[in-house]
């Protein structure tokens with residue numbers, strides 16, 4: 097008994113999305129619901145994996161396909177490969193995870209010269225028959241034989257200009273018949289073979305090509321960018337063709353059950369009369385708004401809205417649907433959970449919870465924390481006077497300024513080099529994906545809200561202005577016309593994806609605030625999470641911003657930035673250059689009131705919430721200029737003395753505080769005095785946590801604790817906690833000893849990652865780490881996503897040992913990982929008390945913490961696919 101690889105849409109398959117792919121499961125479910133769907137069957141992802149392993153179709157698959165084709169013939173009353181009334185099918189890829197436009201689809205399979213003539217006679221519509229045939233030759237040529245689509249497109253363009261027409265639909269049956277002849281010549285020139293006339297051969301070639309399309313470079317790039325595993329494979333759907341290109345009562349469209357840009361509960365989409373679906377998706381013809389369909393095809397429109405309502409209630413989420421109308425009759429060809437902007441995701445979740453469609457928990461679980469980042473991205477400064485040079489569609493919100501780049505390779509190279517670039521194209525194709533990933537935003541001349549550029553940009557949270565009619569591009573000359581302006585590659589433009597405006601030159605951008613829906617979701621999240629969320633903030637302004645974003649304290653206040661301030665640096669340098677302790681103390685005495693006022697500002701901004709202040713951490717040479725810029729011999733000498741081969745592992749952190757105790761004494765004094773002053777002023781005692789960096793040995797912290805207590809005893813009495821960073825592997829291993837003298841510990845996972853992995857971040861990123869990531873030695877950058885197996889295990893050991901001696905030891909994390917959703921989930925699982933991250937990531941951390949708590953209860957996001 098071999099495997100079963102093929103299931104009809106109305107069959108009971110022994111698996112779901114993983115087995116049938118998103119498109120296949122959607123078609124099967126719609127069929128079961130009684131929605132109007134053309135008949136067909138799905139070849140499973142198992143078959144794809146078997147194909148990938150052997151690079152040939154698994155044994156028995158061809159026969160199984162034959163059998164299901166025979167069933168399809170029985171259902172439809174047509175014959176596959178017949179020249180009289182031929183059954184035509186589409187062959188469509190469909191992975192478990194949606195990869196829009198990444199893989200291949202072939203329409204009108206089963207046509208050859210005879211069948212086309214038969215179809216023309218049978219339908220009395222030769223124009224339609226030849227139109228379908230030329231599409232098949234082009235798609236088959238591209239997908240199966242790898243022929244450059246431009247060969248076909250330029251032949252079509254030439255014919256249109258010879259006939260003096262603008263639209264494909266203006267070509268006559270005779271024109272299209274001639275185009276078929278030209279396409280067949282192109283096919284023969286490119287492959288050395290005649291176009292395959294046998295329907296069964298076409299089908300098997302197409303199935304193989306769809307399997308192969310799983311492994312194209314662009315699909316691989318997309319998977320890497322979206323964290324999709326390489327071994328999922330794609331299913332293949334074989335679907336009876338229905339025809340949107342049969343005349344004016346036919347057409348094809350794409351629509352969403354709610355607006356994917358704003359989330360508003362309105363029908364949203366586009367429609368093209370007398371066309372096949374590829375025309376909408378590829379952005380070749382600019383389609384009309386879906387509402388015009390109501391006038392042109394009222395009955396089909398009624399059916400469509402009724403079906404959409406059913407689909408949305410069935411899936412309990414916004415759906416993205418592809419459909420075709422054949423001579424007035426509606427067919428659904430695809431449904432999937434629709435991709436949406438972060439703003440839309442919030443609005444939809446809040447409104448669906450309000451409508452009782454989903455619970456608050458589900459609403460919170462559904463929001464993609466990483467995607468929310470796009471709401472915390474810049475917008476055009478509303479007070480800036482801007483003049484739009486051209487107007488396009490507002491395809492993906494947010495604003496970006498950057499230099500014009502005209503091709504994806506350059507966009508990728510310049511973006512990787514850290515330049516701000518805007519990719520400017522007539523339209524984008526899936527082959528541009530690597531450039532889109534690196535660009536700040538994308539601007540296209542063609543295509544609508546559902547064009548490739550628009551869909552991909554929304555998914556990535558990048559600004560996109562699409563279908564900008566005032567834009568034209570001369571790629572060869574490297575010039576661009578935007579409205580009245582003549583520009584060239586390298587000139588700066590600004591795009592506003594929220595309004596569709598294109599502006600010449602840079603514009604000031606501002607960070608947006610949290611809107612009402614965002615606030616609502618975060619409020620719900622706060623009720624659900626266990627982890628507390630703090631911010632890393634060094635100034636009263638940062639602290640105020642952090643409060644606005646909902647931070648419940650400061651987990652890391654770095655004091656070195658205060659030392660760097662313009663008015664402080666000369667005094668700090670004086671302190672470093674002093675020949676003896678008394679010279680140092682004199683300088684420190686002048687720094688003390690400055691530090692104290694810094695701390696007062698921060699305590700006031702964080703009233704009622706804890707503030708962890710880390711004493712001076714960086715090596716002292718960071719406060720001195722380079723040897724070439726030294727202003728005196730004494731300074732030059734001191735710079736030479738302080739030189740270190742590996743400053744990251746040198747005299748810094750508590751090592752500094754132990755060798756030059758007067759520095760930490762001054763800081764402790766400033767903290768305690770600030771707390772007393774704020775308490776006197778406001779009547780409320782700040783919650784002070786004094787943190788000693790880079791401790792590896794119990795003795796280090798014991799001595800610094802003693803220093804802290806001694807100095808604090810000399811000052812007005814305030815309450816405070818004394819603790820340490822855990823950022824060295826030794827500190828993790830010996831956390832039990834360290835905990836004996838610590839009130840709290842905060843994992844400094846930036847340094848802990850460096851020291852545990854033996855990676856110096858500066859020498860890793862952009863260098864060998866990039867090689868590691870590109871060659872799959874590491875899956876993720878451990879400085880962005882916590883290395884849970886290595887660094888995470890050290891944390892686990894530290895927590896066990898630390899809490900072993902002190903069960904109520906307060907534990908947090910203050911590395912950049914504290915704002916990264918997967919790492920936040922890990923911190924939740926470890927049982928930390930809080931995470932601390934940059935103010936702008938606080939909202940993401942609040943959400944991620946709630947989602948981690950919900951996952952414990954089994955509430956997780958629905959899979960998005962299609």
Ligand code: ADP
Nearest residue numbers: 186188197201335336337338373374418420429
């Ligand atoms: P993609 O994954 O790129 O969206 P699809 O397989 O969904 O590719 O096919 C693209 C478009 O081709 C569909 O939106 C639909 O309009 C059209 N199409 C696919 N199969 C059929 C069919 N059997 N009949 C009519 N149109 C089809």
Ligand code: MG
Nearest residue numbers: 377418429430
């Ligand atoms: Mg589709």
Ligand code: MG
Nearest residue numbers: 789823844847
């Ligand atoms: Mg550190």
